Amino acid sequence: MPRFLPASQSSAPVPSAANPRRKAPSLHNAPLDYSYDGTFEGLLTVLFTVYDRQAAPNSIQPHGAVQGGLFAQPVSVVTDEALAARVWKNLLRYVDKDARMRLFHVFLSEASDRELLIFRYADLAMRTGRDISENYADDNVRRVQRLAQQMYREKHRMEAFVRFEKTQDGLFHATIEPDFDVLPLIAAHFTTRYADQRWLIYDRRRRYGLYYDLHHTDVVEFDSASPRHSASVSATVLDEREPLFQLLWQAYFDHVNIPERKNLKLHRRHMPLRYWRYLSEKQPREQRFEAIRNKRPVQPGSPAIGQGERAEEEKG
Structure with a gap:
């Protein structure tokens, strides 16, 4: 499970005449297989080890998923947070802050080859000697950009679709x-937006939370070892007013809806079905929805709503 970034975004000097960009060491030794603990700091430690041993990676795999070769065992790299922070800081000698953050996004994407993709991007940046973020002729640059865009879209949706339930405590x-x-x-x-209340956001798939x-x-x-079938908190631990709040939330969405402009295809594109099971407004209704009856029906031959009032004003 990844932890948070080991260093701030603003640290590390920008390359200059007094602080020149150093070339990456040549990787002239035989390639090796590397394994690490699955954290982002562990991967940064692997990147340091690659250049320290001057041996390019055949593979970089978490300890629990290692598939060794017939004649060689993978090099097990022990996470060193000091070395990881040093690598994270020194990346700014070769890429800007946005490009460096995209590498972290690639790691969080959980792509099957994310470790090698991050290594190839960083190695290309160190050997090119210039900004590669727009070098879309390179397949690694394109994939990093695409995965970062997918991560940004998922982040934006999670910030919009999280629905809290209040417990008794x-x-x-x-x-x-x-x-x-x-x-x-x-x-x-969420720390900034809900700073006045205790909250827990639980990722059911990855079994950890904030x-x-x-x-x-x-x-x-x-x-x-806990069961995974439950998608919500047991009703016995919820606040007694929580069902009322959910009912009010559902009523709000029902009444702001415009049936005449219903477009399910567009709706599902902006709110994919996979999110619906955790949205209060998408749960079965305990009370049947009835539209607010505050509109006057338009009689045949009579002016549309609002036109009669304007005509009276013009006469006056």
Whole structure:
């Protein structure tokens, strides 16, 4: 499970005459297989090890998914947070802050070859000696850009589609199941927006969450042996007013809806079906919806609504 970034976005000097861009060491030794603990800091430590050993990677795999060769065992890299912070900082010698953040987004995308993709992008940047973020002739640059765009879209949707339920002890709980690991990207948004209440956002697919205690937002993990079938908090621990709030939320969405402009195809494009199971407004209604009867029907031959009032004003 990835943790948060090891360093701030603004640190690290920009290459200059006094602080020149150093060339990447040549990788002249035989390629090796590397394994790490699956964290982003662990991957950054692997990148340091690659250049320290001067041996390009055949593969970079988490410890639990290692598939070794017949004649060689993968090099197990122990995560060193100091080295990881050093690599993260020094990346700014070769790429700008936005490009560096895209590499983190690629890691969170959980693509099957994300580790090698990050290495190839960073290695290309170090050997090119110039900005490669718009070098779309290179397949690695295109894939990094595409995955970063997909991550941004998923992050934006999670910030819009999270629905909290209040428990009896005052904790606001939400369950999500995004396509990508976006919790590290949405932490700042919810910490700022809901700074006056305790909340927990739980990623059901990855079995960890974010917990805010009115002071700090922390990563919390759950027992892997617990059942996975439940998509929501048990009704026995919810606040007694929570069903009323859900009913009010559903009534609001029902009444702002315009049936004459119904477009399910557009609706599903902006709100894909996979999110509906966690949205209060998409749950079965306990009460039948009835439209607000506050509109006068238009009689045949009579002016449209609003035209009669304007005609009276003009006469006056």
